[in-house]
Amino acid sequence: MRxxxxxxxxxxxxxxxxxxxxxxxxxxCPSCSAMAAKARLLIEAGRRAMAEPKPSRRAMxxxxxxxxxxxxxxxxxxxxxxxxxxATAEAIRAGALTSRFLRFSGDVTMELEVKEGGKxxxxxxxxxxxxxxxxxxxxxxxxxxxxxxxxxxxxxLKNVPRKTVEFRIxxxxxxxxx
Amino acid sequence: MVGPLPHSSDTDLLARCRAxxxxxxxxxxxxxAALVLSIPRRYGLxxxxxxxxxxxxxxxxxxxxxxxxxxxxxxxxxxxxxxxxTWEAARKDRLALTPDDMPPLTGAAPPDETVAALEEEQRxxxxxxxxxxxxxxxxxxxxxxxxxxxxDDVAKEMKMPRGSLGPTRARCLDKLRGEIEGIPAPEEPS
Numbered sequence: 001m002r003x004x005x006x007x008x009x010x011x012x013x014x015x016x017x018x019x020x021x022x023x024x025x026x027x028x029c030p031s032c033s034a035m036a037a038k039a040r041l042l043i044e045a046g047r048r049a050m051a052e053p054k055p056s057r058r059a060m061x062x063x064x065x066x067x068x069x070x071x072x073x074x075x076x077x078x079x080x081x082x083x084x085x086x087a088t089a090e091a092i093r094a095g096a097l098t099s100r101f102l103r104f105s106g107d108v109t110m111e112l113e114v115k116e117g118g119k120x121x122x123x124x125x126x127x128x129x130x131x132x133x134x135x136x137x138x139x140x141x142x143x144x145x146x147x148x149x150x151x152x153x154x155x156x157l158k159n160v161p162r163k164t165v166e167f168r169i170x171x172x173x174x175x176x177x178x
Numbered sequence: 179m180v181g182p183l184p185h186s187s188d189t190d191l192l193a194r195c196r197a198x199x200x201x202x203x204x205x206x207x208x209x210x211a212a213l214v215l216s217i218p219r220r221y222g223l224x225x226x227x228x229x230x231x232x233x234x235x236x237x238x239x240x241x242x243x244x245x246x247x248x249x250x251x252x253x254x255x256x257x258x259x260x261x262x263x264t265w266e267a268a269r270k271d272r273l274a275l276t277p278d279d280m281p282p283l284t285g286a287a288p289p290d291e292t293v294a295a296l297e298e299e300q301r302x303x304x305x306x307x308x309x310x311x312x313x314x315x316x317x318x319x320x321x322x323x324x325x326x327x328x329x330d331d332v333a334k335e336m337k338m339p340r341g342s343l344g345p346t347r348a349r350c351l352d353k354l355r356g357e358i359e360g361i362p363a364p365e366e367p368s
Contacts, residue, residue, distance in 0.1 A: 015320065016326030045302035046322035048299060055211040055215055062233030067240055
């Protein structure tokens with residue numbers, strides 16, 4: 001191929017519809033070689049961009065709330081917003097609640113919101129995947145607290161000692177300080 | 179201000195945001211949410227955590243509005259802030275995120291070449307969003323789909339004769355290149 005390939009043909013070649021003539025031409029043509037380098041970047045960028053999921057409704061909500069000056073809620077806040085008591089919501093805003101993120105084996109994770117309770121900590125959490133286990137057990141020495149896991153993976157544990165606690169879901173274990 | 183709000187420049191939108199224009203903010207978010215989200219996603223943060231990063235970057239941008247007046251500086255600012263927020267999220271969650279195609283997260287600013295590559299990606303993303311749906315579909319099938327479909331498959335999917343693909347492809351590529359070049363190039367790193 002003596003003439004420069006069309007830009008579309010060049011992209012075709014680089015995208016996977018390989019053309020031996022275009023390949024040979026690129027090797028011997030500095031300007032086409034430079035154009036091919038840019039075209040490769042275009043293909044990579046385009047493939048990434050087109051493979052991206054669209055921003056979720058929650059993502060857009062967080063972004064809009066930032067402008068309105070509302071506190072950006074954590075994932076757990078949104079999950080629990082529907083049943084948080086006003087006093088608890090106020091505690092979140094005031095920073096009286098703390099959060100934890102635990103990773104178990106595989107892709108199993110647990111998010112926790114820890115609040116000072118009457119006899120220890122009140123812990124609200126959510127496991128992912130939601131159907132990984134039907135029960136959560138918090139173990140601290142001889143003390144055990146159990147809670148059923150809802151269909152959406154959420155659970156509530158009351159009066160958990162504010163010490164080092166092992167969380168058990170199914171056969172998975174993870175340890176954190178409350 | 180020039181043109182309808184969705185076509186306003188970043189500099190115009192930033193000015194409107196400083197004047198408390200929520201519509202302008204929404205357009206900025208729609209324009210750049212994918213860029214910001216792409217950074218924590220590429221580092222492997224879970225979707226909810228990536229969304230948290232977007233929220234944090236937006237909070238930071240609102241605070242920084244008085245100081246970011248040049249729209250050309252906005253993509254770089256967003257990339258650096260999102261990288262920092264991703265690092266903080268990973269540190270908080272005790273995650274070691276080391277994807278092959280991104281530099282290690284260290285809390286320092288990302289290398290200039292990474293910023294430039296992400297800016298280029300944003301230009302392509304924005305340009306693809308601006309061209310007509312039919313052109314976007316054709317170019318996506320031809321070049322942005324893996325594995326690459328055959329020409330016959332592309333023609334079938336596009337419901338057009340195989341012989342029309344070449345001329346249509348050329349027109350669509352011209353439009354895409356025009357849109358990419360129409361978006362201001364990034365400033366040289368200082």
